[in-house]
Amino acid sequence: MAVDVYPQHEDVSAKMWGEIDQVISENKDRPGSIIAVLRKCQDIVGYLPIELINYLSHGMNLPSSEVFGIATFYSLFSLKPKGRHNIKICLGTACYVKGMREIMDRIRSTYKMHVGETTQDRRFSLEAVRCLGACGLAPVVVVNQDIHGIMSADKITDVLITYE
Ligand code: FES
Structure with missing residues (x-):
């Protein structure tokens, strides 16, 4: 995806969006891979901002309510920034x-x-x-x-x- 269409977010740099695109392209045809995708993206950014969840749902072709539901259900995911x-x-x-x-x-x-x-x-x-x-x-x-x-x-x- 082109850099100028990335969502704006203070905690997600263009380099991170590029890495996220890579994760999406490696997994979008693999059914059931959304948990692994969320995990990798959380490793990249440190947490899962809502803009990232929306971006992933779009990229993975899944309803954002489903991705949001998974991200909030599992305690290993955080929707808020974590401390150092x-x-x-x-x-x-x-x-x-x-x-x-x-x-x-x-x-x-x-x-x-x-x-x-x-x-x-x-x-x-x-x-x-x-x-x-x-x-x-x-x-x-x-x-x-x-x-x-x-x-x-x-x-x-x-x-x-x-x-x-
Ligand atoms: S009660 Fe067991 S370590 Fe705190």
């Missing part, structure tokens, strides 16, 4: 009784971000999970792939400051 660092707080019983509420409140007040949100500067995204399988280290916070155990509201701010 993903914070997972554990709301399992062991972590909760050992003070996760205070940790969550501290993150919320320091970074003005609730669960499911991303900070305005896109530094952090915050996600809540049920038991990370490390209850012996409760309360546990995971940042990207790093596990931070025996956390506290005071310690979490010192930890997060190290993630630029």
